[in-house]
Amino acid sequence: MADKTSIASLSQDILAYVATLEIRYGEKEQEVTALKLKCAQLELSVAQAQTLPAHPIPCVASSTSSADSYASRLKLPKGKPPLCVQSKGPAVIVYPNNEAIKSSDETKTELQKAVQPGTQGIKIHSVRKVGNSGIVVQTATVEAAQKLKAAVPPSLKVSDPKSRRPLVAARNLRSDPPATDFLEDLYRINLSDDPDWPKDKFNESCRVAFKKGRRNGPRTTVVMECTSALRDKLFGLGSVFIGWDEAAIRPSGEALQGGIDGVRQMWRDWASCRRVPVGYTVLRHMQAL
Template sequence: MRRASTEARSRVSRGDNRFEETYSQGQERYESQRCATEGCAGRATRRHVLRFCSLFAVSAVSSDSNAEECTKKEGLTTSTKAQLMDRADKAVSAIAQIATGDTSKLNKNDIRDINMWGQEVLAVVAQFDLELAEMELEVAKHKLEAAKARAYAGVLKIGKGAPPKPLPATREPVIAIYPASVENAKTAEETKKIFKSSVDPAQMNIQVDKIKKIGNAGVIVQTTNMEGARKIKENPALTKAGLKIGEPKQNSPLVKFGNMDSDIGFDKFLEELAAQNNMGEEWSLEQLAKHCKLAFKKRRRGFPEASYVVECSSELRKQLINIGQVYIGWNRLEVTAYIDVTCCAKCQMHGHPESIGQINLQGARDATDEIFASARELGLDLLAVQEHYQRANTRFMQASQAAVAAVVVSGERTACAFLSELSNDYCSCAHVQTNA
């Protein structure tokens, strides 16, 4: 009898320990997920969750078979939403079965309370599921809106194997107007004023869409139809005002040949291009000279290499791009289509025109020029500058021509030695000594 009593007490003690261990596990699980639970569904209270931990602990102590079955299932972090809902429903059903079983010693009031709180747990879990579904729907909605947003990459992207998109042709006719002599107009603004005073759009019944100033003191006039352009060309008032009509120059494609070891001259460049490369019989030296024109040269500061940007016909450009590389003397040059980038990526993203960048560039020049005057006014002998305008100046101590940090000596009382070993393009170090 005493032995049976001892075994009963030990069984109860083991049950209490298991209850406390399981309850603490439920509390730890609650604490780890409390932030997410309160963020997703603020209406779930701590009281409800802790009560669910108690019911879960009772279920674990009362039924060894159910506990073993739960341990075989997947963890909470790897379970899907449907599996979690099914797991909560089975846990509540198991608690109700234990409370109403044949071995249960609970009275009707306790059984009723257990069933009521079990339904409360299921209601909370269902509310979690509904709010989670709403958040998933909101996330999917934002992802869909982001996918529909127009971006530069999406606009410019062409599918694999898709034909290239044709470039839109100029829809409206344009006319170039220049001064007949330098004495008539020296700037494009003067040519524009003379043109406007000589032409009356209402009397001639024409629609001028745009007037744009160009080089050589000329202007480009864009009309809405060919009839308006013809009337402007045949207007004798322009000749009397000292203006002449010219056809606007159409820019040819540009091709870049870079980087050659030295500048050999464009004539020799064409000779070696025709002699060393299999361009075909249709592209002899005479044809290359006829269809090629040197637009400009590009050099990097501090480097002897030079790149040729050549203006050529569309047929020659296509062949050169297909070849990909040419041999000039001892050089193998990569051939690429040259695209003039007028502004940086940030300006392109925000839609800033080229004129704003030019204004900022002029401001950088002016600010750099005013450094020494400002230092003299403030009595400064040594300055540390950042992102200054790059220019050849011996008083700027920096690691290279492309450096964005420099030390400037503005006074005669300071001796400064530049430490090139400790400096780079982003950091300039110097040893300074003041001559008192």
């Protein structure tokens, strides 16, 4: 029974992580839409500039007319205001609270029976399905998220998306040690002499997220989920000793907290700890992710 409970809890955490990534993916799509709008505005301005005479007749500008400048040429014509892209608020994850609800569609229907956005003034962007018969409700504001949580009926339960710790990779191990042995060697050989890192603090700050390796290859990469403090410590070491191997410490290519920007930021953090030029680091190592 305890194993089933722990598996269910782990499934909830994984689904919360997936929901968080979906939300951040939607935010990046929104940023891309805003950038496309800016590009369209610039193209329109360039087209208007190209239609101007090659040698305009000089004139004396009156006090009421604006000076001809790049800023004035980049302005949109009157009557065509730029589109306003609204920002998104917090996401609310809703799961069934009884066994009678067996699908995400039933969860959505149950929530819609209890919540009336128009009457209660709740601004909702979208609703997505997730595992375990849950749904992710993307709200527009913090106030809307609070109102939604307060209106959820007893037949449902609310969960907030969980943030993920930084991912750090110990690369190219010749062996494939079990997770417990890997963590034991990582601490005993590399960190036990550091008074800032007692064993209890290390155990709370690190866990093995997963392993990966090339198909039929002899090398293994162990990806750890660490706190920011331990990540900086490992980046400062540059490499760690595990059993008979020495593994290079690098940011993991699965650092998707902030999309490609998140990966670049992790490389900047690594470069800062290793005192490597940032531009060199990003250009050289992004291809290896």
